[in-house]
Amino acid sequence: xxxxxxxxxxxxxxxxxxxxxxxxxxxxxxxxxxxxxxxxxxxxxxxxxxxxxxxxxxxxxxxxxxxxxxxxxxxxxxxxxxxxxxxxxxxxxxxxxxxxxxxxxxxxx
Amino acid sequence: xxxxxxxxxxxxxxxxxxxxxxxxxxxxxxxxxxxxxxxxxxxxxxxxxxxxxxxxxxxxxxxxxxxxxxxxxxxxxxxxxxxxxxxxxxxxxxxxxxxxxxxxxxxxxxxxxxxx
Numbered sequence: 001x002x003x004x005x006x007x008x009x010x011x012x013x014x015x016x017x018x019x020x021x022x023x024x025x026x027x028x029x030x031x032x033x034x035x036x037x038x039x040x041x042x043x044x045x046x047x048x049x050x051x052x053x054x055x056x057x058x059x060x061x062x063x064x065x066x067x068x069x070x071x072x073x074x075x076x077x078x079x080x081x082x083x084x085x086x087x088x089x090x091x092x093x094x095x096x097x098x099x100x101x102x103x104x105x106x107x108x109x
Numbered sequence: 110x111x112x113x114x115x116x117x118x119x120x121x122x123x124x125x126x127x128x129x130x131x132x133x134x135x136x137x138x139x140x141x142x143x144x145x146x147x148x149x150x151x152x153x154x155x156x157x158x159x160x161x162x163x164x165x166x167x168x169x170x171x172x173x174x175x176x177x178x179x180x181x182x183x184x185x186x187x188x189x190x191x192x193x194x195x196x197x198x199x200x201x202x203x204x205x206x207x208x209x210x211x212x213x214x215x216x217x218x219x220x221x222x223x224x225x
Contacts, residue, residue: 101149
């Protein structure tokens with residue numbers, strides 16, 4: 001059974017701040033790492049699927065890095081906006097996905 | 110990409126009753142999955158819905174409690190049977206082109222279930 005952990009559990013920043021979260025996963029038998037953004041009452045939105053050690057992906061102000069040897073991924077948000085307020089989930093796995101508990105981000109104007 | 114809808118979006122049910130949740134995908138997907146998120150917990154996989162055959166359940170989940178159907182490549186249902194307050198959760202379905210790990214997974218908006 002995979003153990004995927006995320007930190008911090010929650011984060012409150014001011015508009016314009018840059019922030020980052022961490023996702024830890026077992027480095028053995030790694031296959032893929034997913035990041036999602038989940039706003040209340042909406043569908044979780046896929047942000048990135050990452051498979052290669054050292055991979056970096058970017059989508060607008062959001063970027064992610066992957067270190068499969070040490071078993072972690074960082075998600076960065078540059079210049080946070082109130083619309084970035086959501087829960088950010090990471091998940092890892094092969095045929096199925098194991099999710100972390102998420103990081104709840106609140107961005108105040 | 111795929112757009113996934115779920116019905117109902119929320120429900121309040123009495124203990125001992127059953128609720129069937131429907132999941133509709135706007136395009137054919139190879140894989141469909143059902144998850145739940147109990148309060149304060151992570152999204153947990155209940156089962157993989159297999160077209161035309163019995164679903165594959167994860168440890169701790171059984172067919173008698175969570176019967177699943179998948180008659181075709183765009184539709185699936187999950188029934189929560191003989192409900193108790195511990196079944197109060199958000200239930201989500203997802204779909205994708207291949208193995209969950211290797212391909213992008215698309216999610217429905219979830220069904221918020223409260224059991225009294």
